[in-house]
Amino acid sequence: MKKIDIKIPEYAKEVLRRLEAAGFEAWCIGGCVRDALQGVAPHDWDICTNALPNQTIKAFKGYSVIPTGIKHGTVTVLIEKNPIEITTYRSDGGYSDHRRPDNVSFVRDVKHDLERRDFTMNAICLNLKGELYDPFDGQDDIKRKIIRCVGDPKKRFDEDALRILRAIRFASKTGFEIEKETADAAFQMRSLLENVSAERLYSEFKALLVGRNVTKVLLEYKEIIAQIVPEITPCFGFKQNNPHHCYDVWEHIARSVSFSRPEPLIRLVMVFHDIGKPDMFFEDEKGVSHFKLHQLKSAEYAGVILKRFNCDNYTRKRVCALIKEHDNRIGIGRKSVKKFISKYDYDFFMDYLEVRRADTLAQSDFKREQKLKELDDLALIAIDVKEENDCIKLNDLAVGGNEMIALGLKGSQIGDMLKFLLEEVVEERLPNEANKLIDAAERKMNN
8 A cells, every 4th residue: 555645634534543442443535535536635534444333333422423324334434524424335236216226235355445435546555554445446547537436347337327527527527538438438438317306417417517627628518418418409500600609509509618617607697597599590692601699599498498407496497597698799888887787686687698608709899899898897897886886676766665555555566666766867757856756756646
């Protein structure tokens, strides 16, 4: 075994020490070791051991121990408020659902436990002495920046189909290449992803989208992604014959994703913002491509996809609204900016500008500088509107429900009148002054 200088936090060392003191083997395992070898601070430290679950619980008498996955040999121990998962070495039985083992058997040899893991970079363990046990050359694969299955990739993917998506998620996150045999198996077996729950697919998909190598992955592994988002398939190779574009629809989308910040909601907007284009395509008499109202069709598709993923309502509605607005070219002026912010909110407006910027950067250079200058100008106006505390929302109005009640309005009449007054202020037809607003309300009531 090779000794290596990796700093294990004290709370994880305490787990290793206690298990060893009780007469058992104990290793740090999986992602924490992989990340540490790359110089990345691990978020979680997981432990594997030959202690059976009841023996682990006994070894941590006096500590808070949670039987989080006792059936599969996992308990969670709280050490100094840090949760650490401790799992008994195990060998998995068959995977009839291509997702979870039908049964597990606890084993005594750590190598048998490592054999069941997904990728070589995750099949490395580290003991208290700083010694690495790496029977599948995971450390070399990390150095060579390779993602490779442990053993037969077809068997690994047949056991757990989510590993297919995890492979390309790791490629997006790390910039590593997927080894050819592993990549070939992922393409061949991608239909198994149909067996994975929507929530798991969505979690991996979002993580893939925020990776630093996302564009390369979206282009190289598009057929795998289409297995879980079939709506993107018509975009592959779909030409955009107009001055604003130099890529087909899917390549434009893939490039636009990496031009936005790595935040899941924004990346979801970018990956779906143009998927309705093939449906809305028409060609004029000069052979120029047009995609009128593609933003509405794209938002419609995005809504269906996110609902299928069991996405939360806030994210789904926000993503769809940003897609609907992404092709909206508002005027460069305070009034138009205030009107847009009033319809949504300030943060939405800034996200809208970011979406438009990413979209523009993934287009041809035709009028690019002009387009980007307009976005900069709009951002400056929005910042000024915020700093000046302009009236853009109902609660910014100098009058409220009490004043409307005093005028004799009731029920829905109150809200309708306040909305009218807000529109007048945003459109700069009225100043936000109480007496002027009340006068305007009285005039409207008398008309």
